[in-house]
Amino acid sequence: MNFKIRCAAKEDCKDISRMIMDLAIYEKMPDQVKISHEELECDGFCQNPFFECLVAEVPEEHKSNEGFTVIGYALYFYTYSTWKGRAVYLEDLYVMSEFRGNGIGTALLSKVAEIGKKKQCVRLQLSVLNWNTPSRDFYAAKGAQDLTVTEGWHAIRFDGQNLDNLANEAPKD
Template sequence: MQFKIRAATKGDCKEVSRMIMELAVYEKMPDQVKISHEELERDGFCQNPFFECLVAEVPEEHKSKEGLTIVGYALYFYTYSTWKGRTQYLEDLYVMPEFRGNGIGKGLLSKVAEVGKTKECVRLQLSVLNWNKPSLDFYAAKGAQDLTASEGWHFIRFDGQNLENLANEAPKDE
């Protein structure tokens, strides 16, 4: 199947927002999605964007049952390792179910890696739910290392009231 991978535009945010919800449903966490396409537009297409995004697009003749041509996305951002340097973090990689198995996911992942290499990133990191064997197998087949098993790293998060409490404990400037 023909498809192309391109940088997302502000106008793609509604489609990306739709696929974010589809991914959340697949991951059994649809109630966790609180972001709107307007926030995606604001945060991804400002002077200093918080993320970058690629979309997979198929020609009109291969559009989805619903008439959609944007059928996948990869959303990523940059972090920094004090041990290794520039790092890319892949937040989401998603392909609509009816388009899986056509190389679109591999194309998106490879394009993210290519973008990172042009920006001199030394690694690409991501998180996968422990029950998501298809994704774990997909990334492993491409050479990804599971750091949970090999190095024992845990993924830690502060949010909501706990983040608020932590911020409130910051030393005050005098």
Template sequence: MNYKIRAARKEDCKDIARMIMELAVFEKMPDQVNISVEELERDGFCPNPFFECLIAEMSDEHNSKCLTVVGYALYFFTYSTWKGPTVFLEDLYVMPEFRGNGVGKGLMSKVAKVAKEKRCVRLQLAVLDWNSPARDFYAAKGAQDLTDSEGWHFIRFDGLSLDNLVKEAPKD
């Protein structure tokens, strides 16, 4: 199967939004998605973007100029005070009918390449505990499960808990 990986462009946001919803359905959380195409365009394609994204495209076997977006990897940079620059892979998704052809591996490897070019010392991600195929895929590539080995837990503040935390901030 012929596929190409490239940096996402603003006009890809409709496809990215579609695949975000497909991923959310797969993860049994479609009601959690409330990002719009316009927000993706604004947040990813501004002077200081909040995220970067790679797109996987397949060419139609009958028409090489007809490309179909079949996967994406959305990531952003963060910083470890112990280790230094880090890339966080927020989403890695390939449409089901295109899985098993190396597209996911290609996307993840390309994110790793971008990370190394930016001097990142590690690539981090989160995966649902029940998603054994993904966990096995990452383990086969050498990933460590920090929940098991180091006992780290991801913690989140959102909605009311985030608002309440803001209210406790000292006055300027």
């Protein structure tokens, strides 16, 4: 299938926002999505953006059943390992179901790897859900290591009231 991977523009945020919801539905947590396309525009296309994004686009003649031509995205940002240095973190990788099996997911993923390498990143990291064996198998087949299994890393989060409480404990300057 003919498709193109390109950097997302501000104008793509409505499409990205639509696919963020699609992905959350797939991950069985659609009620968790609180982000609007206006917030994506602000956070991703400001002077010091919080993320970068690639989109996959098909020509008009291959548009989706619902009429979309932007049919996949990869949203990522840069992180840092105090052991190894620069890294890139892939927050979301998504291709609309009717376009899967055409190498679009691999193209998005490998493009993020290439962009990371150009920035001297030595790692590409991401998170997957335990039950999501198609994704876990996809990454494993490409050589990724599951650090939760091999090294026992757990993801820990503060949010809501717990985060507020913590911030309120901060020593005053």
